[in-house]
Each structure stands twice: as C-alpha cells, then as structure tokens.
Amino acid sequence: MKFLRYGPAGAEKPGMLDASGGLRDLSAHVMDLAGISLLPQSLAALAALDPEDLPLVHGTPRIGPCVGAVGKFLAIGLNYADHAAEAGMDLPQEPIVFSKATSCIVGPNDDVEIPRGSTATDWEVELGFVIGKKAKYVTEAEALNHVAGYCVINDVSERDFQIRRSGQWIKGKSADTFGPIGPWLVTPDEVGDPQDLALYLDVNGVRRQDGTTRTMHFTVAQIIAHLSQFMTLHPGDVIATGTPPGVGMGMKPPLYLKAGDVMELGVAGLGVQRQQVRGSD
The missing domain is CATH 3.90.850.10 (Fumarylacetoacetase-like, C-terminal domain)
Known part of the structure; x- marks a missing residue:
C-alpha cells in the first residue's frame, strides 16, 4: 500500500492511494500515520480496507511528510x-x-x-x-x-x-x-x-x-x-x-x-x- 498525509502543515490527515492513484481519507480509521499506527498489525488492518469504501479527497491538497510525530x-x-x-x-x-x-x-x-x-x-x-x-x-x-x-x-x-x-x-x-x-x-x-x-x-x-x-x-x-x-x-x-x-x-x-x-x-x-x-x- 501507499500511505500518505495531506492537508495544512501541522494539521495533516492520514490517507492512502487507491488503484487509480486517487487519494482516500483514512481519518475515520486512524488518527495519524504515527507511532502505534505504524505497527505491523495496525498497517495490516488499514491495508485490509477497501479503498473504494473510503471517502475520495477532491482537489489537490498539500501533501505533508508521510509520517507524523517523528521521534528520531x-x-x-x-x-x-x-x-x-x-x-x-x-x-x-x-x-x-x-x-x-x-x-x-x-x-x-x-x-x-x-x-x-x-x-x-x-x-x-x-x-x-x-x-x-x-x-x-x-x-x-x-x-x-x-x-x-x-x-x-x-x-x-x-x-x-x-x-x-x-x-x-x-x-x-x-x-x-x-x-x-x-x-x-x-x-x-x-x-x-x-x-x-x-x-x-x-x-x-x-x-x-x-x-x-x-x-x-x-x-x-x-x-x-x-x-x-x-x-x-x-x-x-x-x-x-x-x-x-x-x-x-x-x-x-x-x-x-x-x-x-x-x-x-x-x-x-x-x-x-x-x-x-x-x-x-
């Protein structure tokens, strides 16, 4: 899967790309792509979602860093x-x-x-x-x-x-x-x-x-x-x-x-x- 974060700096939302390259919103399923949401079981749960069931993000929002709350x-x-x-x-x-x-x-x-x-x-x-x-x-x-x-x-x-x-x-x-x-x-x-x-x-x-x-x-x-x-x-x-x-x-x-x-x-x-x-x- 290809995960990403989008939106204004400091207020990014989590998302994923669908098969056609469309941006789908993941915020109903995870707060951010950070910390425990990056554990293998967490990413597996996100990957199991059908992207077509997720809200399509329209327009061309800013793309943020692909991971949040970086520790090191x-x-x-x-x-x-x-x-x-x-x-x-x-x-x-x-x-x-x-x-x-x-x-x-x-x-x-x-x-x-x-x-x-x-x-x-x-x-x-x-x-x-x-x-x-x-x-x-x-x-x-x-x-x-x-x-x-x-x-x-x-x-x-x-x-x-x-x-x-x-x-x-x-x-x-x-x-x-x-x-x-x-x-x-x-x-x-x-x-x-x-x-x-x-x-x-x-x-x-x-x-x-x-x-x-x-x-x-x-x-x-x-x-x-x-x-x-x-x-x-x-x-x-x-x-x-x-x-x-x-x-x-x-x-x-x-x-x-x-x-x-x-x-x-x-x-x-x-x-x-x-x-x-x-x-x-």
Missing part, C-alpha cells in the same frame, strides 16, 4: 562508494551515523529555505525508511521485519555549517525545511528488494544525481542491525540511508543552491518530490 531522524553518511570518492573520503569501516533535527521535516513539495549565512546549501536524494516495530539488538537477518515502509528523502545540507563550523554534522543538516519526506510511505510488500532501486535528482531540469541502491556500502538490513546495538528504534523513527554521487559539493567547481532553483527527485516506486528554493525569512 537519523541518517547515514558516506554510504555509497562513488559518493565517498567524489567527496575525497574513504569508505567507513562501520556506518557513519548522524542526526537531523525533527524540526527540519517538511512535506515533499514544500519550499526549501536557504538559512541565514549559508554559502553552500546542497542537495542529497536518499532512500528513507520508517521503523514500524521496536528494534533493539536485532540481527541483520531479522532487521527488515522492523520496517513499516520506505520513502523518498532529500537530505538537504549546508556544507560550510557541516564541515567547517566544528562539532557534529547536525549543524549543517538541521535547518528549517532541510528534511523533505514523502510523498508516500510505501509498504515493503510493494517495494520488494530495497537494494535494487533507482534514484535521481534534478536541479532546474538538469540531472545531477543518477544512482541505484545496489551500490550502497551498508544495506538497509545492516543499518538497522547496527543502529539497534546502540539505541532502541521505535515506530515512527525515520532513517535516511545515504546519497549517490552528484551532489553540489562534489562538482568542480562546487555548485550550490540559490533562491529560485527547483529540485525534483525520486526513488523508483516511492514517488517524486519537487521543491522550490527560497531565501531565508
């Missing part, structure tokens, strides 16, 4: 061999883990804002996944059983803040609007093998990233197993798995986002995002 927003750095090469860095011996503040999360088509003082705001298309079942000390073999679904993430990054402003990467990863998520939360049965998905990103109609999750250094299962050794993952936690080559930082000379630019990005089977870039408020 984690990401993996340098997880594609060719991206590490363009960054001039060696592949890590174990996953590089960093956080993005949950306050950076926005919908897939919301504007991206360049923060004050930014000189190097960059793009990163990524495969994301959402935890659906508590994961603590899980093995790689059982790890994928803890995934509620997969989604598109743009891990927007300010490279100067990230690299030169001291401390952890979180400084360059957490500005408001730096975490577009969605449009859909796609259940694992529809995704198939998460290590065989194409992903891309265009800036102003020019293809900048064109990759595949086949070249990920650490797989989704390995990432879950690794993270669960250090912290308990809960339903609704969001993890971004790294980006393929083609980021602005890796170009010669580097190319960064400016007000008026438009990003379009997607992952096969998970939908498309489109963001316009604007200056800071």
Whole structure:
C-alpha cells in the first residue's frame, strides 16, 4: 500500500492511494500515520480496507511528510562508494551515523529555505525508511521485519555549517525545511528488494544525481542491525540511508543552491518530490 498525509502543515490527515492513484481519507480509521499506527498489525488492518469504501479527497491538497510525530531522524553518511570518492573520503569501516533535527521535516513539495549565512546549501536524494516495530539488538537477518515502509528523502545540507563550523554534522543538516519526506510511505510488500532501486535528482531540469541502491556500502538490513546495538528504534523513527554521487559539493567547481532553483527527485516506486528554493525569512 501507499500511505500518505495531506492537508495544512501541522494539521495533516492520514490517507492512502487507491488503484487509480486517487487519494482516500483514512481519518475515520486512524488518527495519524504515527507511532502505534505504524505497527505491523495496525498497517495490516488499514491495508485490509477497501479503498473504494473510503471517502475520495477532491482537489489537490498539500501533501505533508508521510509520517507524523517523528521521534528520531537519523541518517547515514558516506554510504555509497562513488559518493565517498567524489567527496575525497574513504569508505567507513562501520556506518557513519548522524542526526537531523525533527524540526527540519517538511512535506515533499514544500519550499526549501536557504538559512541565514549559508554559502553552500546542497542537495542529497536518499532512500528513507520508517521503523514500524521496536528494534533493539536485532540481527541483520531479522532487521527488515522492523520496517513499516520506505520513502523518498532529500537530505538537504549546508556544507560550510557541516564541515567547517566544528562539532557534529547536525549543524549543517538541521535547518528549517532541510528534511523533505514523502510523498508516500510505501509498504515493503510493494517495494520488494530495497537494494535494487533507482534514484535521481534534478536541479532546474538538469540531472545531477543518477544512482541505484545496489551500490550502497551498508544495506538497509545492516543499518538497522547496527543502529539497534546502540539505541532502541521505535515506530515512527525515520532513517535516511545515504546519497549517490552528484551532489553540489562534489562538482568542480562546487555548485550550490540559490533562491529560485527547483529540485525534483525520486526513488523508483516511492514517488517524486519537487521543491522550490527560497531565501531565508
């Protein structure tokens, strides 16, 4: 199934797509796509509904982040061999883990804002996944059983803040609007093998990233197993798995986002995002 959230920011309603791509309202059956509603039994109950019996949402409402009330927003750095090469860095011996503040999360088509003082705001298309079942000390073999679904993430990054402003990467990863998520939360049965998905990103109609999750250094299962050794993952936690080559930082000379630019990005089977870039408020 493809689940999503729609409506004004902060007041999104849960929905699902029907066979023809129509948006159906789920609010009579679940309060939000968050927390316990992402448990396997909860999603199974929603998937058992006949979409044709659900109210059809008319018009073109705003699409919000595909999961609400996110507890943790984690990401993996340098997880594609060719991206590490363009960054001039060696592949890590174990996953590089960093956080993005949950306050950076926005919908897939919301504007991206360049923060004050930014000189190097960059793009990163990524495969994301959402935890659906508590994961603590899980093995790689059982790890994928803890995934509620997969989604598109743009891990927007300010490279100067990230690299030169001291401390952890979180400084360059957490500005408001730096975490577009969605449009859909796609259940694992529809995704198939998460290590065989194409992903891309265009800036102003020019293809900048064109990759595949086949070249990920650490797989989704390995990432879950690794993270669960250090912290308990809960339903609704969001993890971004790294980006393929083609980021602005890796170009010669580097190319960064400016007000008026438009990003379009997607992952096969998970939908498309489109963001316009604007200056800071």
